[in-house]
Amino acid sequence: MKYIDEYRKKDLILAVADELKRVSKKEISLMEVCGGHTMAIHRFGLLSLLPSNIHLLSGPGCPVCVSGQRFIDMALAYSKLHGFIIATYGDLIRVPGSVTSLEKEKANGADIRIVYSTLDAIEIAKNNPEKKVVFLGIGFETTAPATAASILQAQKEQVDNYFVLSAHKVMPPVMKALVEDGVKIDGFIAPGHVTAITGTSIYDGLASNYGLGVVVSGFEPSDLMQAILLLVRQFEAGQPKVDSQYKRVAHTEGNLIAQRILDQVFELKDESWRGLGMIPLSGLKIKSDLSAFDVEVQFPIHVPFVPEPKGCICGLILRGLKTPLDCKLFGKKCTPSDPVGACMVSGEGTCATYYKYRS
Amino acid sequence: MRKEDKILLSHGNGGRLMQDLIADLFLKNFGNKKLEDQSDSAILVIDSREIAFTTDSFVIDPLFFPGGNIGKLAVCGTVNDLSVSGAEPMFISVSLIIEEGFPIKELEVIVKSLAEEARKANVEIVTGDTKVVNKGKCDKLFVNTAGIGRIRPEKNITGRTQIINPGDVIIVNGTIGDHGMAVMNARESFNFTTPVESDCACLDQLIHEVLEQTGSVRFMRDATRGGVATVLNELTAKIPYGIEIEEDAIPVSRGVRAMCELLGFDPLYIANEGKVILVVPEQESSLVLEIMRRNILGRESSIIGRVVQDHPGKVVLKTTTGGKRIVDVLTGDQLPRIC
Numbered sequence: 083m084k085y086i087d088e089y090r091k092k093d094l095i096l097a098v099a100d101e102l103k104r105v106s107k108k109e110i111s112l113m114e115v116c117g118g119h120t121m122a123i124h125r126f127g128l129l130s131l132l133p134s135n136i137h138l139l140s141g142p143g144c145p146v147c148v149s150g151q152r153f154i155d156m157a158l159a160y161s162k163l164h165g166f167i168i169a170t171y172g173d174l175i176r177v178p179g180s181v182t183s184l185e186k187e188k189a190n191g192a193d194i195r196i197v198y199s200t201l202d203a204i205e206i207a208k209n210n211p212e213k214k215v216v217f218l219g220i221g222f223e224t225t226a227p228a229t230a231a232s233i234l235q236a237q238k239e240q241v242d243n244y245f246v247l248s249a250h251k252v253m254p255p256v257m258k259a260l261v262e263d264g265v266k267i268d269g270f271i272a273p274g275h276v277t278a279i280t281g282t283s284i285y286d287g288l289a290s291n292y293g294l295g296v297v298v299s300g301f302e303p304s305d306l307m308q309a310i311l312l313l314v315r316q317f318e319a320g321q322p323k324v325d326s327q328y329k330r331v332a333h334t335e336g337n338l339i340a341q342r343i344l345d346q347v348f349e350l351k352d353e354s355w356r357g358l359g360m361i362p363l364s365g366l367k368i369k370s371d372l373s374a375f376d377v378e379v380q381f382p383i384h385v386p387f388v389p390e391p392k393g394c395i396c397g398l399i400l401r402g403l404k405t406p407l408d409c410k411l412f413g414k415k416c417t418p419s420d421p422v423g424a425c426m427v428s429g430e431g432t433c434a435t436y437y438k439y440r441s
Numbered sequence: 442m443r444k445e446d447k448i449l450l451s452h453g454n455g456g457r458l459m460q461d462l463i464a465d466l467f468l469k470n471f472g473n474k475k476l477e478d479q480s481d482s483a484i485l486v487i488d489s490r491e492i493a494f495t496t497d498s499f500v501i502d503p504l505f506f507p508g509g510n511i512g513k514l515a516v517c518g519t520v521n522d523l524s525v526s527g528a529e530p531m532f533i534s535v536s537l538i539i540e541e542g543f544p545i546k547e548l549e550v551i552v553k554s555l556a557e558e559a560r561k562a563n564v565e566i567v568t569g570d571t572k573v574v575n576k577g578k579c580d581k582l583f584v585n586t587a588g589i590g591r592i593r594p595e596k597n598i599t600g601r602t603q604i605i606n607p608g609d610v611i612i613v614n615g616t617i618g619d620h621g622m623a624v625m626n627a628r629e630s631f632n633f634t635t636p637v638e639s640d641c642a643c644l645d646q647l648i649h650e651v652l653e654q655t656g657s658v659r660f661m662r663d664a665t666r667g668g669v670a671t672v673l674n675e676l677t678a679k680i681p682y683g684i685e686i687e688e689d690a691i692p693v694s695r696g697v698r699a700m701c702e703l704l705g706f707d708p709l710y711i712a713n714e715g716k717v718i719l720v721v722p723e724q725e726s727s728l729v730l731e732i733m734r735r736n737i738l739g740r741e742s743s744i745i746g747r748v749v750q751d752h753p754g755k756v757v758l759k760t761t762t763g764g765k766r767i768v769d770v771l772t773g774d775q776l777p778r779i780c
Contacts, residue, residue, distance in 0.1 A: 083698055095762050127764015176451075189447040198629060198704075303762045419457040429705060439766040 089302030090126075098307040099131040106314045111137040111266060113402050115257060116273035117144030117430025118301050124439035126303040136310065139265075139402035140435075142256055142358065143273055145221040146173050146428035148400060149249040150356030153220070154179035155385045157247060160216050160377065161192040167210060168194045169203035170218040171225075177427045180388035200232035207236070207244040216377050219248040223279040226250040226366055227340035230347035233368065233375045245377035248366055251353055254284045255364035261292050263358070265402050269295035269313040271306065274328040279344075281336030285324045295322040298332050347372055356390070356424065357397025396423035399432050406436040413437060454666065457770055481522040481662065484592065491592035493528035495519060499584040504551065506627040508620075508639030509714075511584055512554030517643045517714055519588040520562045521663040524645040525717060527598040527652060528590030530562060536570040538583040551582070562643040564588070598652070601659045602679045609659060609748040610726045611686065612719045614647060614733055615640070615741035617669050618697040618711035626700065635696035642715035647736045651719070654732050660720035663713070667771050669745075670709040672718045673756045674770045684756045686746030686768070709758075710771050720748065 114120055120140045123129060129138065142148050158179050161168045168184065175184045175196060188194040193213075197203050200217060207215040219229040229246055236244040253276050261267075272285055277298045285296040295316040299309030309327040316322050326332055344366075353365025368376040390397070393411050398404040406412045406425070416422035418434055425431035451458045468477060475483045482493035497518050504511045515535065523530040535555060539548070559566050623639040625631075644663065652658060664672045669691075673684050693701075693708045701708050715738060721729050726744060733739030751757075756768040 083695060083702070086702060090761050092761065092763050125766065126760055126762045127766055128762075130764055131762075185449050185451070186445070186447065189449050198631070419451070438769060 086302065089300070089304045091304065094304050095131065095307055098304065098311055102136065102307070102311055102314060103133045105311070105318060106133055106136055107318060109135045109137070110268045110314060110317050111139060112269050112271055112310065112313055113139045113141045113260070113265070113267045114271040114299075114306075115141035115143040115253065116271075116276070117147070117428065117432070117435075118275070119143070119271055119273070119299065119306060120432055120435050121430050122301050122303065122306060124435045127439075128303060128306060131307070132310070136314065138271075139267060140399065140405075140432040141260065141270075141402055142355065142400040143222070143253075144425065144428050144430045144432065145225070145249070145251065146177055147396065147424045147431045148251065148256075148355045148357070149220055150396075150424055151178070151180050151388065151390060152354070152385060153218075153247075153249045154183070155388070156383065157184065157216075157218050158182060158187055159383050159385055160247065160381070161187050161194055163381070163383075165213050166193070167206060167213050167215045168192065168218065169197045169206055169215055170194065171198075171220065172196045173428050173430075174218055174220065176421070177424050178421060200228045201235065204232055204236055204239070204241055204244055207241050208239075211243060214243050214245060214381075216245045216247055219246045219250050222251055222253050222273070222276050223340075223344070224273075224275040226252075226348065227279060227337075227343050230343045233347050233372055234343065236375060237372065242374070245375055245380060246368060247377045248348075248368055250348065250366035251355070251364055252350070252366065253280075254287075255361050256355060256358065257285075257288060259358060259361045259364075260401060261288070261294065263401065267294070267402065268317050269297070269322065271309050271313065272296050272298040274298055274300045274305075274332050277326070277328070277332035277336065279337045279340045282324055282326055282332065282334050289322050289324050293322050296324045298324075298326040298328050300328040300331065355400075357400040391422050394423040396425045396433070399425055406433040409433070454771065460770075480526060482526040482528060482588075482590070484526065491594065493523050493526045493590045493592055494587070495522040495526075496585070496587040497522060499586070500580070501624065502580060503624075503627050504547070504582055506639055507623050507636065509641040510551055510554050511582060512551035513558045514639075514641050514714060515584045515586050516555055516558035516562060516564070517641050518665070519586040520564060520643045520645050521665075521715075521717070523588050523590035524643075524648040525661045525663050526590075526592070527661075528592045529649070530564045530588055530590040530645055532567045533559065533564050533586055533588040534568045534570075535566050536572075536585040538572045538574060538579055538585070540579050540581050541573055541576040543581055548582070558643065562645050598658055598661055602676070605659045605680050605682070605720055605748055606722070607682050607748050607750045608723050609720050610723050610744045611673070611684065611746045611748070612721065612726065612729060612733070612742055613664070613669065613692070613745050614644070614717055614739040615715075615743075616692040616694040616697065617664070617713055617716060618693060618701065618706075618708035620714040621668070621711035622697045622700045622706075624712075625704075631700075633696065633700060635699055637694070637696040637700060640713055640715035642738055644715060644717050644738060647733060647738045648717065650736060651729060651732050655721070655725055655729055657721050657725040657729070658719055659722070660718075662718050664716045664718050665714060666712050668708070668710040668712060669716070669718060670707070670756065670768045671771055673768065676718075676720070677754050677756055680748070681753055683749045683752035683754065684746060685749045685751075685759060686756065687759045688761045689759075690743055691745045692741050692743050709768055723747070
């Protein structure tokens with residue numbers, strides 16, 4: 083298939099692997115921030131191709147995983163209100179809240195619908211004028227523009243029964259927080275699709291202030307291998323900088339239209355991340371002039387705080403301090419069919435990836 | 442494992458939750474030797490004649506999809522379940538549960554498809570039942586079937602998993618994932634321009650030709666819900682060996698591959714309605730392939746892997762990039778990526 087097969091050529095990938103063996107001398111730890119990267123690394127078995135001095139750590143880039151229990155509890159609370167329809171991407175449906183999940187509440191009669199696009203959620207709202215439709219907005223700079231666009235669309239078409247519960251987050255503050263938190267890494271494999279929206283300048287501080295290499299990477303096996311090679315070369319030469327391997331998609335300035343829409347709809351707020359705690363200005367909140375679409379403003383709801391399940395080390399895994407193999411629950415009490423933590427549910431969660439592709 | 446107190450959609454998708462339900466509720470209460478085999482058909486002996494007996498229900502949405510409709514699907518599904526048990530499909534029943542208000546015109550198209558497909562597969566629809574329920578109490582139309590076929594003793598392939606050996610090859614009769622993706626495309630209105638059509642077809646003739654001309658088939662199953670991955674996992678659970686398949690060797694159409702890439706699905710887990718997995722000894726494999734490729738439904742038959750001494754009980758995929766990964770039992774529905 084065009085634009086895919088070219089990036090999965092065995093010869094190419096093995097050639098990069100050979101080059102890595104040749105140039106990589108020192109022990110090096112790299113963090114792939116994005117869940118899509120974690121999945122690709124395991125799906126294509128890339129770890130088996132890397133020399134043993136190169137270590138990859140998975141970061142907090144699975145939006146479902148870092149949003150965690152409280153967001154699901156809120157969604158569940160709205161789903162139980164009379165006349166509410168919840169519209170959500172499929173990934174959230176099985177994520178456990180503190181007592182139940184959207185999948186289970188659906189079985190109990192809640193009106194919960196899976197959509198593939200925010201515009202589908204608006205359609206649901208238009209077709210059910212007597213109901214209130216709440217779209218669960220989740221994800222980083224990649225999915226946030228689609229949510230923002232839906233709010234503007236709803237405003238334009240005067241769909242006044244469409245609302246958003248936003249758990250959208252932005253990437254740079256958490257990358258910085260991890261480094262300041264003492265996670266020992268030598269560079270970041272930076273998320274390609276976040277960068278496609280934001281541009282590469284969001285990483286400048288990481289290179290200049292913390293001496294870390296940052297290479298934006300695509301999601302095909304040869305992309306990732308090349309990104310690792312670029313990081314290793316920077317590291318061996320002692321010249322960390324921001325670079326992009328994914329120039330076919332992620333440009334220096336990013337997607338200006340998406341940036342404008344984001345800016346029009348959202349403002350930054352302090353946000354709580356699972357396993358990482360409160361990170362200043364790392365979440366996206368709907369601006370007050372559009373609060374007619376903010377479900378938390380229109381229908382305030384109180385959800386009690388419930389601590390994370392006992393024994394689950396998702397938080398440490400999200401910070402790259404542990405791997406799923408260090409968790410006592412992994413593969414025993416916590417499996418994809420019966421998950422304890424969110425990292426086991428999302429297709430891009432580190433635990434689910436380890437479980438699915440363990441070999 | 443935590444017990445669910447309500448039925449979830451995941452209980453019906455062929456994955457782990459469904460297997461638990463079968464083991465903990467159905468087998469526990471209905472348990473008998475024939476049911477415990479959990480094959481596509483029960484093999485019964487009546488007056489020393491061997492009979493294959495199967496049943497299936499069809500709740501597909503939408504009722505009409507590229508490549509077929511619920512009527513064609515019902516006959517094909519039933520005929521295939523009998524055929525892979527080594528039976529010659531003979532009689533089927535068709536029961537309809539219809540929602541009040543369902544257009545008779547659409548019902549007519551579906552019934553005609555049932556009739557046409559039955560004629561093609563040389564089976565008779567000999568009994569049936571009709572129920573109509575209040576509007577909103579079922580979704581348009583559900584179909585239930587049962588099927589009976591005669592097992593030709595020389596063709597009885599049940600229980601042959603005991604003679605499966607390392608080195609035996611795994612064959613599939615063409616591209617995988619077409620049905621699931623065609624239905625998904627029709628249901629969700631993705632409007633992909635690459636046409637994806639369901640592979641829905643009766644495999645009785647293809648299977649008959651293979652069984653008649655070779656005596657070497659050691660395992661055969663149609664890869665429906667849960668896809669090829671599920672069939673292979675069910676097989677490894679029955680034998681003391683592992684299975685290794687090669688990503689490069691597995692036929693996947695361009696359209697299905699594109700949809701899977703975009704939506705984050707793995708074609709190995711996507712439903713088929715006209716695909717059969719066979720295990721045959723290596724020395725017989727070229728003959729079997731030759732026979733299969735002569736049939737229009739087997740033109741793209743390929744060897745996708747083999748039975749191996751290593752990793753007993755596990756299905757391992759050799760990826761295009763040279764890596765290896767486990768192909769596990771499906772847990773819950775496949776979910777699309779969100780970023």
